[in-house]
Amino acid sequence: MRRHIPVLMNEVVAALQPESPRNSRLIDGTVGGGGHSRALLGAGVDAVLAIDRDARAIETAGQALAAYGDSVNFHHGSYIDMQAAARALGWQTVDSILLDLGLSSYQLDDPARGFSFRFDAPLDMRFDRDEAGDTAGDLVNGLAADELAEIFFRYGEERHSRRIAREIVRQRPITTTRMLAEAVADAVPAQSKRRSRVHPATKVFQALRIAVNKELDAVERVIPIAIDLLRPGGRLAVITFHSLEDRLVKQAFKRLATSVVAPPGMASIEERRASIRLVNRKPISPDQAEESANPRSRSAKLRVVERLQAP
Template sequence: MTWHTPVLVDAVLEGLLPAERLIDGTLGAGGHSQALLAGGAGALLGLDLDREALAVARERLSPWQERVTLRHGSYEDMRLAARERGWREVDGILLDLGVSSLQLDRAKRGFSLRQDGPLDMRFDPASGVPDAACLVNGSSEEVLADLFRRFGEERHSRRLARMIVRERPFSGSGELARAIERATPRPWRGRIHPATRVFQALRIAVNDELETLQRALPEALSLLRPGGRLVVISFHSLEDRIVKRWLQQEERDCICPPQVPVCACDQRARLRRLRRRPLVADAIERERNPRSRSAKLRVAEKL
């Protein structure tokens, strides 16, 4: 089987190894976990909401099956999963955020702009949460415009929301992508597909991605041993902004407003960033693996 290529592998290995106990909170097809295990990681706990991805990862990681535990679930529940594994603390945690190449490549999942599939976009199709079709066909113009603006940073959110309400119902991802393309005047189009930001917004809303990330970061820190490391890979500014601001806050000894003369918050720094700026892929990797072009990696160490 041909495996998908994970992004920024060397930086992940440098950030997390050596380690006896690791958590890959967003396992996907298992590319990063494979590299970590091959690089000498002692034991690994992998989590993912996508059962198809777990099946692929299980096969990919079979040479290390005695050192690997895989669980179906969200990375925000990593502390519970670690406890069930018998771990109170770990040496490192990896979060590779967003949609996986495996999900993008399978039309039936509804994430792809270029392949027509059902308008689903759920990381866990069996979860019972409303899919993207429910959002697109059931939300008001105001709600859709707000979603596109907040979660997609789409400049033409109102225009596109108005078009969707006028032309719906939509049932397929390709059908929606083509409608957005038709509604976008050519001078407004950039290098990316006109529907990219709308699809990002729908996916984030369907899977509650940003709230999940905000809940998960403190969980990750609580699980790390002193000296343990957290590596987070993000793919758009909304994710990276959350990670950056959280790291900055946890790195400070005081978060009181500047006008407060004496500290009253009792905040103490709990981590340190190993790099001030995020690591990005070099030109060779960007050419070889297009998904890496927007990737940003941040790494921090627990104090």
């Protein structure tokens, strides 16, 4: 199993490094292996609230950050719960928040998790296997063809979504990652497979993972929660790995960075003051050296915003 390499490490540290390390607080909402948190603690962050839905990530990060002792507090759960977790520590505001929305290498490389078609494994794909909820297998074998097609199109932008869904229904029951990958490959036209450099099941696996974990809903909900937790001048950094996530984050940031003033006589328009400023108007991507060293970083995009003074 390959070691997980945090993406855009230098760029994240540059964006979130505290001006003054005294009592500086970071929420790492997706701590994973703890790489970003370790780097930021080394750069002067005084205390970290490390959150992850994956129990194994909490265990791995605990080992990676053990040297920092009581400076790191762990919370097993969703980043949606960051406000309650912060309040439990007595934190009313924080200096920085990081959300790295990608899968870690140990999740992808663990056959039992069912995230990858490189292994033959049960169709699970849940980030938190202790949490009740549908697995990918439940969706694949329980939904109607039109419902599956909607998931593949909406969350995977899969152009052959209907063909794939019909073939899956025809071949059910489908219980393993290999069976699903083969069903998708059977459905995709040969010409499309020849033109593409990626496995035909890539978008379907992405779509199912997003649906199982309700990822886009969580991202949309957490942004205003995170902004509300930041002190004035505090920063939120979000790393995305596919266009759906990045588009959602971009639109949310743009909305919160824009003031709305009602014209005279238009009282029905709700006025709103901008609560953030965009630190980088265009997303930051890995340079060629990082992409060569860590091919999984290729699709990563980093967006950073800063909390403005409260009105």
